[in-house]
Amino acid sequence: MFGAAGIIAxxxxxxxxxxxxxxxxxxxxxxxxxxxFAWRYRAGNKDARYEPxxxxxxxxxxxxxAVPFEIVLILGALAWLSAHTLDPYRxxxxxxxxxxxxxxxxxxxxxxxxPAQGVATVNYLAIPAAVPVSFRLTSDAPMNALWIPALxxxxxxxxxxxxxxxxxxxxxxEYTGLSSNFSGxxxxxxxxxxxxxxxxxFAQWVAQTKAATSSLDWNSYEALAQPSDNNPAAFYRLSDPxxxxxxxxxxxxxxSGGMMMDDN
Amino acid sequence: MFGTLTLSAFxxxxxxxxxxxxxxxxxxxxAGLVTYLGRWRWLWDExxxxxxxxxxxxxxxxxxxxxxxxxxxxxxxxxxxxxLSVGASQGYLTPEHFQQVFTGHGTIMIFxxxxxVVFGLxxxxxxxxxxxxxxxxxxxxxxxxxLFAGGAALVMLSLVVGQFATTGWLAYPPLSELQYSxxxxxxxxxxxxxxxxxxxxxxxxxxxxxxLTKRAPGMTLMRMPIFVWTALGSMLLVIFAFPVxxxxxxxxxxxxxLGFHFFTTGGGGNMMMYVNLIWTWGHPEVYILxxxxxxxxxEVVPVFSQKRLFGYTSMVVATMxxxxxxxxxxxxxxxxxxxxxxxxxxxxxxxxxxAIPTGVKIFNxxxxxxxxxxxxxxxxLWFLGFVALFTLGGIAGVLMAxxxxxxxxxxxxxxxxxxxxxxxxGVLFGLFAAISYWFPKVFGFKLxxxxxxxxxxxxxxxxxxxxxxxxxxGFLGATRxxxxxxxxxxxxxxxxxxxxxxxxxxLGVGCQGAQIVASIRRRVxxxxxxxxxxxxxxxxxxxxxxxxxHTFGHIPQVESRDAWWAMKKEGHAPGVLGVPGxxxxxxxxxxxxxxxxxxGALFLACFALVWHxxxxxxxxxxxxxxxxxxxxxxxxxxxxxxx
Numbered sequence: 001m002f003g004a005a006g007i008i009a010x011x012x013x014x015x016x017x018x019x020x021x022x023x024x025x026x027x028x029x030x031x032x033x034x035x036x037f038a039w040r041y042r043a044g045n046k047d048a049r050y051e052p053x054x055x056x057x058x059x060x061x062x063x064x065x066a067v068p069f070e071i072v073l074i075l076g077a078l079a080w081l082s083a084h085t086l087d088p089y090r091x092x093x094x095x096x097x098x099x100x101x102x103x104x105x106x107x108x109x110x111x112x113x114x115p116a117q118g119v120a121t122v123n124y125l126a127i128p129a130a131v132p133v134s135f136r137l138t139s140d141a142p143m144n145a146l147w148i149p150a151l152x153x154x155x156x157x158x159x160x161x162x163x164x165x166x167x168x169x170x171x172x173x174e175y176t177g178l179s180s181n182f183s184g185x186x187x188x189x190x191x192x193x194x195x196x197x198x199x200x201x202f203a204q205w206v207a208q209t210k211a212a213t214s215s216l217d218w219n220s221y222e223a224l225a226q227p228s229d230n231n232p233a234a235f236y237r238l239s240d241p242x243x244x245x246x247x248x249x250x251x252x253x254x255x256s257g258g259m260m261m262d263d264n
Numbered sequence: 265m266f267g268t269l270t271l272s273a274f275x276x277x278x279x280x281x282x283x284x285x286x287x288x289x290x291x292x293x294x295a296g297l298v299t300y301l302g303r304w305r306w307l308w309d310e311x312x313x314x315x316x317x318x319x320x321x322x323x324x325x326x327x328x329x330x331x332x333x334x335x336x337x338x339x340x341x342x343x344x345x346x347x348l349s350v351g352a353s354q355g356y357l358t359p360e361h362f363q364q365v366f367t368g369h370g371t372i373m374i375f376x377x378x379x380x381v382v383f384g385l386x387x388x389x390x391x392x393x394x395x396x397x398x399x400x401x402x403x404x405x406x407x408x409x410x411l412f413a414g415g416a417a418l419v420m421l422s423l424v425v426g427q428f429a430t431t432g433w434l435a436y437p438p439l440s441e442l443q444y445s446x447x448x449x450x451x452x453x454x455x456x457x458x459x460x461x462x463x464x465x466x467x468x469x470x471x472x473x474x475x476l477t478k479r480a481p482g483m484t485l486m487r488m489p490i491f492v493w494t495a496l497g498s499m500l501l502v503i504f505a506f507p508v509x510x511x512x513x514x515x516x517x518x519x520x521x522l523g524f525h526f527f528t529t530g531g532g533g534n535m536m537m538y539v540n541l542i543w544t545w546g547h548p549e550v551y552i553l554x555x556x557x558x559x560x561x562x563e564v565v566p567v568f569s570q571k572r573l574f575g576y577t578s579m580v581v582a583t584m585x586x587x588x589x590x591x592x593x594x595x596x597x598x599x600x601x602x603x604x605x606x607x608x609x610x611x612x613x614x615x616x617x618x619a620i621p622t623g624v625k626i627f628n629x630x631x632x633x634x635x636x637x638x639x640x641x642x643x644x645l646w647f648l649g650f651v652a653l654f655t656l657g658g659i660a661g662v663l664m665a666x667x668x669x670x671x672x673x674x675x676x677x678x679x680x681x682x683x684x685x686x687x688x689x690g691v692l693f694g695l696f697a698a699i700s701y702w703f704p705k706v707f708g709f710k711l712x713x714x715x716x717x718x719x720x721x722x723x724x725x726x727x728x729x730x731x732x733x734x735x736x737x738g739f740l741g742a743t744r745x746x747x748x749x750x751x752x753x754x755x756x757x758x759x760x761x762x763x764x765x766x767x768x769x770x771l772g773v774g775c776q777g778a779q780i781v782a783s784i785r786r787r788v789x790x791x792x793x794x795x796x797x798x799x800x801x802x803x804x805x806x807x808x809x810x811x812x813x814h815t816f817g818h819i820p821q822v823e824s825r826d827a828w829w830a831m832k833k834e835g836h837a838p839g840v841l842g843v844p845g846x847x848x849x850x851x852x853x854x855x856x857x858x859x860x861x862x863x864g865a866l867f868l869a870c871f872a873l874v875w876h877x878x879x880x881x882x883x884x885x886x887x888x889x890x891x892x893x894x895x896x897x898x899x900x901x902x903x904x905x906x907x
Contacts, residue, residue: 041635041636149740
């Protein structure tokens with residue numbers, strides 16, 4: 001929440017702070033009241049009124065059913081609205097056309113595929129600043145979740161399925177990304193740097209990466225997908241543009257038909 | 265002969281060796297002590313074969329405390345690893361070992377600490393509060409306990425023979441499937457939960473039946489103590505939720521043993537179904553644990569405020585509202601799994617709705633204190649600590665009920681801090697209040713206060729130090745279950761503070777141990793001669809302490825709520841219900857070792873399944889069935905007690 005550097009993260013942080021303040025308005029008085037009553041009505045204080053049989057007051061009870069109810073009404077509205085405006089599946093409005101990044105969580109590293117750019121990386125995410133990034137997430141390992149706290153919320157990755165996440169960085173910067181869903185032995189090493197750069201820098205980076213010596217197709221992917229931990233960043237030319245679809249659909253082989261699990 | 269079990273299952277490196285020796289030597293020491301004192305016969309006759317709810321309650325508590333120490337050591341190990349393992353340092357645990365430790369910690373604290381103390385407390389308090397001598401099904405009650413103990417033993421055994429799961433306490437597939445977890449760890453986890461879960465379900469049925477059918481004449485539902493209401497709510501949840509756990513684990517078992525594809529990657533498996541099912545059980549489980557302790561506070565606050573409970577009817581309505589809504593919030597455990605905004609928002613709002621009755625309960629407790637005469641005995645201290653922490657933890661929880669807020673907090677240490685706040689204040693503080701409150705009823709002498717007060721402050725301060733930093737770390741983007749993190753993130757100081765907090769909590773636990781020892785040494789001065797040491801309001805305080813074997817000399821006619829309070833006003837003396845009525849011979853359940861044998865057989869069967877010892881499990885299962893048949897031939901299931 002601290003150090004939000006993207007439109008989603010900022011809105012989520014604001015939401016967190018607003019909701020917290022709203023609830024503390026009730027919570028702090030409750031705790032204070034507990035302290036005050038405890039002190040005021042201590043057994044030693046004979047000045048305080050003592051009404052051992054007082055046990056019911058319809059009006060009072062109505063009030064404390066109503067107070068949390070009101071708060072929940074407000075928070076509920078907030079939840080409904082924000083769940084829709086900040087739905088991770090919702091594309092972000094921007095004049096810039098979005099960048100699509102296909103994400104595969106592996107044991108125990110992240111593979112990022114840039115289909116339009118024809119490049120791929122491991123444990124290294126480069127994105128253009130102020131451009132919406134549309135992540136398509138899957139896993140070829142246990143479940144993970146992609147989380148770049150500075151840019152916005154997380155979304156889980158699951159084998160054979162595609163989930164979505166839309167984020168946008170405000171400006172150039174360097175952030176940390178990680179997996180937030182425990183996935184086994186090398187889980188702690190699934191952290192990666194996120195570089196947000198100007199569009200020119202990004203284009204330059206793509207060109208540079210395209211000149212990489214290693215290329216990624218199904219065969220080299222299968223080698224990459226073998227378990228390994230604390231992988232350093234790696235860069236690939238993407239020689240199979242359908243690699244991501246193949247990764248997602250590989251589990252369909254044993255069932256009939258070639259149904260695509262990607263809901264696009 | 266031994267399936268997949270080989271000698272290598274015992275060789276686990278020096279740290280585990282220490283634990284293995286500790287368990288084995290500890291067991292030998294206890295056995296030696298019992299032999300030295302010549303207490304085997306006593307142990308067998310008075311405890312292990314007893315069907316008496318009062319004894320079974322104490323045994324639940326003792327096993328719960330032992331497991332609490334184990335789970336607490338796990339917690340300290342995690343705190344130490346995370347304080348050390350930064351940057352170039354890898355700490356002192358391998359990732360795999362660290363993962364066993366956090367899986368063990370979560371599993372043990374929920375299934376083998378929180379659950380048994382709930383059942384233990386219900387065993388000790390529900391029958392005397394409703395005017396019953398025993399539960400509806402005493403044999404099943406002993407079976408529940410022994411099945412739970414069998415599960416606990418299986419978890420402890422995994423430390424000595426083989427490994428425990430490394431999957432996290434809920435073992436999400438596909439990580440928990442054979443493909444990614446081929447070892448015995450998940451099997452140990454699964455079978456331990458299966459047998460203890462079966463015990464829980466049986467206990468749930470037993471308590472609901474008991475509460476509905478065994479109340480004293482005149483005790484209508486709306487005259488029941490609130491603790492009994494919350495016990496009823498909790499046990500109804502057990503009945504509805506635990507079959508889901510059993511079925512889910514059975515499906516995982518079919519995947520792992522027989523090549524099914526319920527939750528596997530590929531083959532048509534769907535891991536999301538597991539996540540939904542496990543939380544369909546898992547969220548009600550939270551209230552299974554919390555509700556009885558809300559009930560404890562509803563007993564403690566009026567007694568120590570010397571005033572009636574405020575808003576009895578609201579309390580009942582709030583309790584039952586929580587019971588209902590606890591089944592429609594499960595999805596908030598995975599807002600980030602790609603459900604649409606409508607679904608997420610619905611479950612978020614339901615989660616907030618469940619906070620309303622909880623809030624009402626807090627207000628009712630506060631207004632019970634209002635215009636009372638508050639005595640700051642230990643149970644009341646724990647209550648005040650609970651109110652402060654639980655309110656803050658609840659706010660953190662409602663915050664995460666807003667789906668987009670959860671996206672930035674889910675599976676972070678903020679989440680970990682939130683649910684520890686709820687469980688430590690709700691369950692553990694409630695338990696400590698309950699122990700201080702009912703200890704004299706069970707053992708006949710009060711606990712001494714000084715060590716208890718020290719423990720209270722160490723717990724509160726330790727808790728704030730241990731979990732305050734975790735809330736902050738969550739805001740900084742630290743996720744749970746990390747055995748290592750880079751130095752540049754700046755998290756280490758916060759982890760060190762959290763470690764200091766954990767040590768303070770451990771000292772608090774030490775004070776509680778000292779409190780028990782000091783109380784035993786001073787038991788003569790602390791003796792509860794009247795049976796009503798606190799000015800109680802409910803029936804158990806009209807009985808002598810400790811409770812006699814037959815509990816009630818005669819069963820009273822209940823005329824109102826706070827039945828004992830009303831009787832006192834009519835001039836009845838303490839201990840009045842211990843006095844025999846016209847019935848001079850009371851029949852109590854006769855001892856039998858069959859529940860112990862049955863659980864032992866299932867324990868062996870599960871051990872055989874873990875290690876694929878294919879001849880042993882049918883044999884053990886036959887033993888189990890044989891016990892059931894033997895029981896069906898037992899004529900003398902009761903024995904008379906002459907008053």
